[in-house]
Amino acid sequence: MPAANLPATTAGSNLPGEDQQYLTFTLGAEVFAIVIDHIKEIIEYSAVTQVPLMPSFVHGVINLRGSVLPVIDLSIRFGRAATPVGRRTCVVVLNLEFAGETHAVGMLVDAVNAVIEIPASQIEPAPSFGTPLRAEFIAGMGKVNNQFVILLDVAHVLSLEEMSSLVTGAPAAAAAAAED
Structure with missing residues (x-):
């Protein structure tokens, strides 16, 4: 699969109540989606270099056109x-x-x-219980073809601040865990 560059979106397109474009993907049997605003590209999986002493969710790093790219295993x-x-x-x-x-x-x-558009009228609030994911990871539940797609909040799922604190063992990690 070649790299796919996604269309650029306007900075103000993330306003509540607006229709959004989402990239849908699977993890196991579940379908998730993220707003395309943060997505730069999609690349084929290639060899990953393991980095010692990283948290288990850091799959490793890859070389992306001369830059080191950390890869997070979302699962x-x-x-x-x-x-x-x-x-x-x-x-x-x-x-x-x-x-x-x-x-x-x-x-x-x-x-x-796929990249799909989900009308704001088809998005329900995140459930307060019944999901194995941390509540702050879920931005909402999108209804697509009479099924729910879990809309992820990338700012929380891939919080560089939180993940950095887990790597360094900083007190912020303990504080974040206490909030769960």
């Missing part, structure tokens, strides 16, 4: 088993803000499905 981040690498496994590259700078981070997923 492990959700407290599940590692993502098995198959022929549709890919890395979704996102641009995330941390400490006033933009950082590229890869997100390992089983398969990318």
Whole structure:
């Protein structure tokens, strides 16, 4: 699968009540989606270099056009088993803000499905119980073809601040865990 560059979106397109475009992907048997605003590209899975002493959800790093790109195994981040690498496994590259700078981070997923538009009227609030994911990871539940798609809040799922504190063992990690 070649790298796919996604369409740019306007900075103000993330307003509540507006229709949004989402990238849908699978992890195991579940379908998830993220707003495409943060997505830089989608690349085919390739060899990953393991980095010693990293949390288990850091799958490793890859060379992306001369830059080191950390790859997060989203399945492990959700407290599940590692993502098995198959022929549709890919890395979704996102641009995330941390400490006033933009950082590229890869997100390992089983398969990318499609970019779809979900009308705001078809999005329900995140459930307060009944999901194995941390509540702050879920932005809402989108109704697509009479089924729910879990809409992820990338700012929380891939919080560079939280993940950095887990690597360094900083007190922020303990504080975040206490809030769960």
